[in-house]
Amino acid sequence: MTCLNLVSPASSRYHQLGGVASLLPLPISSRSFCIRESSAVVLSRSLSTSSPSGARRDDNSARVFRRRLSVTSASMAGLPPKPTVLVTGAGGRTGSIVYKKLKERSDQFTAKGLVRTPESKDKIGGAEDVYVGDIRDADSIAPAIQGVDALIILTSAVPKMKPGFDPSKGERPEFYYEEGCFPEQVRAQFLIVDWIGQKNQIDAAKAAGVKHVVLVGSMGGTNLSNPLNSLGNGNILVWKRKAEQYLADSGLPYTIIRAGGLQDKEGGIRELLVGKDDELLQTETRTIARPDVAEVCLQALQYEESKFKAFDLASKPEGTGTPTTDFKALFSQITTRF
Numbered sequence: 309m310t311c312l313n314l315v316s317p318a319s320s321r322y323h324q325l326g327g328v329a330s331l332l333p334l335p336i337s338s339r340s341f342c343i344r345e346s347s348a349v350v351l352s353r354s355l356s357t358s359s360p361s362g363a364r365r366d367d368n369s370a371r372v373f374r375r376r377l378s379v380t381s382a383s384m385a386g387l388p389p390k391p392t393v394l395v396t397g398a399g400g401r402t403g404s405i406v407y408k409k410l411k412e413r414s415d416q417f418t419a420k421g422l423v424r425t426p427e428s429k430d431k432i433g434g435a436e437d438v439y440v441g442d443i444r445d446a447d448s449i450a451p452a453i454q455g456v457d458a459l460i461i462l463t464s465a466v467p468k469m470k471p472g473f474d475p476s477k478g479e480r481p482e483f484y485y486e487e488g489c490f491p492e493q494v495r496a497q498f499l500i501v502d503w504i505g506q507k508n509q510i511d512a513a514k515a516a517g518v519k520h521v522v523l524v525g526s527m528g529g530t531n532l533s534n535p536l537n538s539l540g541n542g543n544i545l546v547w548k549r550k551a552e553q554y555l556a557d558s559g560l561p562y563t564i565i566r567a568g569g570l571q572d573k574e575g576g577i578r579e580l581l582v583g584k585d586d587e588l589l590q591t592e593t594r595t596i597a598r599p600d601v602a603e604v605c606l607q608a609l610q611y612e613e614s615k616f617k618a619f620d621l622a623s624k625p626e627g628t629g630t631p632t633t634d635f636k637a638l639f640s641q642i643t644t645r646f
C-alpha cells in the first residue's frame with residue numbers, strides 16, 4: 309500500500325486547463341534580442357513588404373525568430389542548441405506541465421519524462437520518451453538519465469491533504485492518513501523520497517554528465533516550526549532542504565526554486581516575485597500558479613543568470629503588477645547561492 313499518494317481534489321484542474329501552457333509567451337531575453345535584433349528586423353521587414361499575405365508571413369517570421377532567439381539563449385547558458393531535458397515527477401501536477409511545455413517546444417528541447425508508475429505514464433500520453441522508475445532505487449532511474457543535458461526535479465513525497473484547503477485565504481493545510489498508514493510511515497516516506505530519492509537523482513545526474521539541474525523545493529525551510537514539518541513529525545522541509553544543500557554542494561550547475569503555495573491557476577498572467585530566506589512568507593504574496601513554476605523551470609535552462617542560485621518564488625495577485633516576460637531580469641535579481 310502506498311500511503312502518501314496525494315489525492316487532491318484539485319489535481320485534475322491542470323488537465324481541465326488544458327491549453328494554458330500554450331498561451332504563455334515565448335521567452336525573449338533582452339540580451340539575446342540584442343544579438344539577433346538587426347537580422348530579425350531586416351528579414352521581418354522584407355517578408356512583410358514582399359508578400360501579398362504579409363500578415364501571416366509576419367506572424368511566421370516572428371515565430372521563427374522567437375525560436376531562434378530562444379535557441380541562442382539556450383546555447384548561451386552552456387547547453388547544446390537543442391538540449392535533452394528530463395523532468396522527473398512528470399506525472400505530477402507541476403511535472404506534467406513541465407513535460408507538456410517541453411513537448412510543445414520541441415524545436416528548443418528534446419523532452420524526456422520519469423514517472424513512478426505505468427498509470428502515470430498513461431496519464432501523460434504514454435510516449436516512448438517517458439520512463440518508469442522509482443527515485444528510491446538508483447538503478448531504476450539510470451536509463452532515463454542517460455544522454456540528458458539538463459534535469460528538472462519535480463518529485464516529492466505527497467501527503468494527503470484534506471479537501472477544501474485554500475492557501476490564498478491564508479488557511480493552513482490539514483492532512484490525514486489513509487487507513488493503515490501511520491505517522492512513522494509518513495516520516496519514512498519524507499526521508500526516503502525527499503532526501504534519498506533526490507540525492508539519487510543528483511548522483512545520477514553527476515555520473516551522466518548532466519550540465520544543469522533545476523530542483524523545485526518549497527518555501528518554509530528556514531523555520532523548523534513550519535506546520536508542514538509537523539506532519540507525522542516528518543520534518544519534510546528539513547529533508548527537502550538537505551537535498552537542496554546536497555545539490556548546491558555537488559559542483560553541478562544548479563537552480564533551486566523554493567515555491568510558495570502552489571495553485572492550479574492559469575500561468576503567464578502575473579508578475580513573479582523572487583525572494584530569499586522565506587521573507588515572502590511574511591507578506592500577502594506567497595502563492596504561485598503551477599504553470600508559472602513550470603515556466604520558470606524551463607526559463608532557468610536558458611539563462612546563465614539562473615545558475616548557482618537558490619530563491620523563493622511567488623507572484624503578485626492577478627491584475628496587479630506587470631506579467632513577467634523578462635526572465636533574464638528576474639534571475640539577475642537573485643543574489644543568493646543557497
Ligand SMILES: NC(=O)c1ccc[n+]([C@@H]2O[C@H](COP(=O)([O-])OP(=O)(O)OC[C@H]3O[C@@H](n4cnc5c(N)ncnc54)[C@H](OP(=O)(O)O)[C@@H]3O)[C@@H](O)[C@H]2O)c1
Pocket residue numbers: 313314396397398399400401402403423424425428441442443444462463464465466501505524525526527566567568569570571598
Ligand atoms: N503543494 C504545495 O503547495 C507546494 C508548495 C511549495 C512547493 N511544493 C513542492 O513543489 C513540487 C511540486 O509539487 P506538485 O504538487 O506539483 O507535485 P505532485 O503533484 O505532488 O507530484 C509529485 C510527483 O513525485 C512523484 N513521486 C513521488 N515519489 C516518487 C518515487 N519514489 N519515484 C518517482 N516519482 C515519485 C509522484 O509520482 P506518483 O504520482 O506516481 O506518486 C508525483 O508525480 C514538490 O516538490 C512540492 O513539495 C509544493
